[in-house]
Amino acid sequence: MTTNAEWMALEDETQLATYKKWPIALAKGYGSTVEDVEGRTYLDLYGGHCVAFLGHNHPHVVQAIKDQADQLLFYSNAAYAPARARASARLARMAPEGMSKVFFINSGAEANESAMKIARKATGRANVVAVEGDFHGRTLGALATTWETQYRKGYEKAFGPVTFIPLGDSETAREVILREQPAAVIIEPIQSMGGMRTAPVEYFQTLEAACREAGSMLIFDEVQTGVGRTGAFTYAQLIGVRPHMITLAKSLGGGVPVAAVLIDDAVAAKVGYGEQGTTFGGGMLAMAAVDAALEVVENEHLSQRARFIWDTLEAGCRERGLRCQGAGCLMGIDFGQPVGPIIAGLRAKGILTGGSADPNIMRLMPPAVLTAEEIGSFFAAIDEILVAA
Template identity: 40%
Template sequence: MTTAQQSEARHLLQVYAQLPIEPESAEGVYLHCGSRRIIDFYGGHAVAALGYAHPDLLAALSRQAKSMYFQSNAVALEVRAQAADALVSIAPPGLRRVFFANSGAEANENALRIACRTTGRSRVVALEHGFHGRTAASAAVTWGAAKSWYGFPRTPFDVDFIPRDDIAKAEALINGETAAVIIELVQGLAGAFDLDPAFVAAVAAACKQHGVLLIVDEVQSGVGRTGAAFAAELYDVQPDMLTTAKALGGGFPCSALLLGEELAAKLKSGDLGTTFGGGPMACALVSTVIEVIRRDRLLENVRTLSAELRKSALTGPVTSVQGRGFLLGLRCNRPAKDVQTALLDRDILVGTSSDPAVVRLLPPLTLERQHVQTLCAALADIG
């Protein structure tokens, strides 16, 4: 146990499996743990899009904190409007309305509520191995939650789970009783499993045929992680609603639900609400994250280094690479946990996944070629 783990154990619930390191500070793509400098290929669950202590983020935080640290949605704020403008500027066409919240689960919860309310239907289709959050509705569409940690005696709606890439099953279960289909185009926790574009197209077509709302969950894949602003662009799919979080605030809690004008027109004052969502600090960072990604051409950086990773990472224990951009899964010939431990011994932090053979990479978009080379050399050294 690290010293911090011992301290946390005094009062904090012990519900997290923690790594045997204790970061004292962080800068760029590095975690500083005593005398060790660890390259972070995990990015705090894909949150640290611009790495740590990014000067633009620190400046935005300082400016906004001095100006106004907090104010609720009871008043309009220019900083909130600017964040929405920035987000819409990179969103799929047609998604021009934004609801800011605090977490991906909250964004998904509200998307599912809107779907059931506006369609008057009470069935939702989700994918096996998908993860959408830990609130009542978002967990109901999370694969495996009901058999492990869900806890509630019943779900808010009936859920039909379909196998990934099974077009026949999708066409059979998406029908006139379905309120919504919710999918991750790249399933993060499942090991960065990227769906077959033909399957996604079939799901979208079935939704259109039956008047079903398509919710694309880009909580993990959004805001540049896949090498596009959103993975929906790579799949050429037009969702009715899109959710995003994690990278959106660059480390500050923030999420967003995007939807089109027609659907938004069905909502009125009081239908949705949040105290902290859309707060000035979070919104200042949303605008800054998007500005830096655009200014520093980070999407191009992701695409270039991802292509290099796909080739160079096929060494040592790695047998194949899946995923998109900087949301990658390295399939290994041994338990992913063993590979994670071996890499951490070499001062490289990676993640694992619900697939016991897949190591997950979620590095900052600011990663450089030297870091890719260091990772691949370490994989080769593991053998």
């Protein structure tokens, strides 16, 4: 089989029909580029769903995975392992000060579930405050704190009580947190699916202060914003706010599925043996990938690159009168018209981008290795599409 159509037909025969897919079958990736089975290349500004922050198939990560695969693919947390010890130490060193405990799991949703479970145990409370517009994952607990009813409908009774507060309204946030004294307040600091909406630093400071006053745990869902993507290792560090827990996934393994919860030392001290656990969390292959990916983030100064990419993209948007929001390699561009046809037009020109819950906002989650020249080709394609329209 050699064509996109043939592979699409074979996959559709057996895959549960739950994803709307682009009509391409991808076979290769390198840097900001992916290639389909027919050899056509695409500039990946969608970043493999926000995973490829290091670029696709970063050679250092690929080599680390190959080396680990030669040694030991997997053993569980029943035993210690050099790969896990190294990855954990590096991650704790890059984490905000005083958050030196790490719990590894396998996906973003699982990371949020784990954080909320820790919060419930540590506080002895069950309710959670979440933020309108947030996305936290598809497992039942994470889903209960996800705003869009298209994801949540039919599963409302799956979790303890959840109260949603508006993003950016400090007064309401403080009032609700002090009144409800929840186990946790969970927030996606930049709402990616929500169109890259965020709030002023003062809002996050209010959440931190109110949580400390109410004895509630503040959880930053940094599944997308973490690992250097917004210009610092975590968004919490970028804005100087200190949550009790931070969840990471997406870019953490450089393309290998893995997630982590960073936990405040005082909170971690309340977690006992057997309270959290997963077979595959902290497995050697994933740990080798994490250690190598974090080394690349540090050595190649990817946070700095993320800021350069933001500045270059933002300047291009400004020239065209397009408003953008987000930070670093997470950008929402408001076209003031539905972006569906523009996204399809870009894909036809070999450029992958994403939509969001706001039909007018296009999402870019590009790799940090994106060049000024590649950004130029994105805007040239946008100009052609807008002129033709």
